[in-house]
Amino acid sequence: MAKKDYSELAKTIIQDVGGEENVNNLIHCITRLRFYLKDESQANDEALKNTKGVIDVIKASGQYQVVIGNEVTNVYDAVVDELGPQFAAKLNDGTASETAASAEPESGNGFVRAVNKLIGLITGSMTPVIGxxxxxxxxxxxxxxLTLPQLGAILNAKSTVYITISAMADSAFYFLPIMVGFAAARYLGGDPIVAAVIGGVLTYPQIVTWGTAFKTMFSIGGFDFQFLKYTYSIFPMILAAWLAKKIGDWFKKVLPSYLQMIFNPLFTILIVSAITLVITGPVIQGAANGIADFINWLVSVSGWLGGLVIGGFYQVLVIFGLHWGVVPLVAQQISGSGESALNAIISGTMVSQGAAVLAVAIKSHKSELKELGFAAAISAFCGVTEPAIYGVNxxxxxxxxxxxxxxxxxxxxTGLMHGNMFGFTGSLIGFSSFFDPKNPTNLTSFYAFLLSSLAAIIVSFLVTWFWGYNDKMVMGQKVEKKKNPAKA
Structure with a gap:
């Protein structure tokens, strides 16, 4: 099959965001091109919204977001190609990221701008590693x-094959600080290699061993400063990348040029690693674990009520882009306790939006809507609901x-059955995340997944079929998000 050409779409997008001279930076997430524009008023929102291949246009977190859907990576590559080698070089050396990271929305008070920048930093740090x-x-x-006795224990948990494949899966979580640090540094315009090395310090085997045993580093006034385990962690490394950027920039100003290559990274790594291990790491990790555990406990205790409320409203957060604040918490829950009751509920919300758009695709006689609906349903069942939400629902x-x-x-x-997830991937494709690796014979969470997913499909499909959609309805305008998601 011939590869689809996205160059014309890329040219149109660049033209309608105000031309290449209006683009400070460009990143992408799972479904969106996220532009940092010099002047958003130069962008032609309506023309973009009505462009074939563009699902929606959103302004949030200081970004001009063009929702593409599953083809976002191909479109991103085409846009970068159209912007030319000089822009690609800016992306690679971090110049564009530095400009974007320092940009602030013009409207809103200081607190709102700070929240928007924080959401942008979390988005920029987490998006590259989500997949x-x-x-x-x-x-x-x-x-x-494969280790379930009910299936004949196809794999032995102590076998070479199991351990080898398990290493392939665990490495992403074990070395998460390195990946998050690299991504955060690129977003901030810092040195990704320096940030990755600092992440490597946090995941160094001896540090991990000491952290597991809470070994004391030193004591001051009877207070013990202890090593902590930072594998699977996110928030300490994001702050470390920010500190590395600030300290690295300061050394660029004060160190002679002939000392920059060696002594800038040397001092930055030493200072930031020490600050992270002694001060910021324990504080942030403790707070993050506490919040994650509290939310897990709250969801578990509230049972059906918590499931009903979170299930009913979570996808509203997606509309306003606020779900990015939940993603690191879910990762923190899984890394800390190995499970997430919150993510188990979120998984069903993806299935529901997919079933709703599937009903539209099957019921509609409009060919273009059917094509969009089926593609969006598949995307939602694979854990990405934005094409369904913005394209149709x-x-x-x-x-x-x-x-x-x-x-x-x-x-x-899910809440009634106290279902849990033990992995990050949700929706139908994430079925395997409901098997407890520590207790394979306990299938309660998997049964909760089966029943809740079935209910999500049946209820959403039938309500859409008999009440939510018919071909006489007129498709509304594409929905705008509020410019500042913190006001939502």
Whole structure:
């Protein structure tokens, strides 16, 4: 099959965001091109929204976001090609990222701007590693499945094959600080290699061993400063990357040019690693673990009520881009306790929106809507709901509400059965994440996944079919997000 050409779409997008001279930087997430523009008023929102291949246009977190869907990587590459080698060089050396990271939305008070920049930093740090984490979670779940006695224990947990494949899955989590640090440094315009080395300090085997045993570094006034285990951690490394950027920039100003190559990274690595190990790491890791454990406990204790509320409203967070604040918490829960009741509920919300758009695709006689609906349904069942939400569901408001009704029922069942997830990947493709690798014979969470997913599909599909959609309805305008998600 011939490879699809995205060059014309790329040219149109560049033209409608105000031309290449208006682009400070460009990154992408799972479904969106995230532009940092010099002047957003130069962008032609309506022209972009009505461009074939573009699902929606959103302004949030200081970014001009063009929602593409599953083809975002191909479109991103085409846009970078059209912007030329000089822009590509800026992306590689971090110059463009530095400009983007320092940009602030013009509107909103200081607190709102700070929240937007924080969301942007989390997005820039986590987006590049989400796919790897999701893939690793699927592998771990399949391994747990293959050790089930009910299936004849196809794999022995002590076998060479199991341990080798398990290493392939665990490496993404074990060395997560390195990957997050690299991504955060690129977003901030710092030195990705320096940040990766600092992440390597946090995951160094001896440090991990000492952290597991809470070995004391030193004591001051009867207070013990201890090593902690930072594998699987996220937040300490994001702050470390930010510190490395600030300290590295300071050394660029004060050190002679002939000392820069060696002594800038030397001092930066020593200072930031020490600060992270002694001060910021323990504080942030302790707070993050505490918040993650508290949310896990709250969701578990609230049972069906928590499932009903979270299931009914989580996808609303996606509309405003606020779900990016939840993603690191879920990762923190899985890294800390090995499970996430919150993610188990979230998984059903993806299935529900997919079932709602699937009903539209099957019921509609409009060929273009059918094509978009089927593609969006597949995407949602694979854990990415944005093509469904922005492409169809929100433009027929009842379809989106139908999905919320289905996800509320799904969450109710998950909460009632106290279902948990033991991996990161959700929706139907994440079925293997519901097998407990520590206790393979306990299938409670997997049964909760089966029942809640079935309920999500049936309820969302039927409500959409009989109430949410018919061909006489007129597709509404593409929905705008609020410019500052913190105001939502």
């Amino acid at each position: 790897v984490i999701a893939a690793s979670g699927i592998i771990k779940g399949i391994l747990a499945l 929100l433009r027929y408001r009842r379809v989106f509400v139908s999905g919320l009704i289905g996800s509320a029922v799904s969450g109710f069942i």
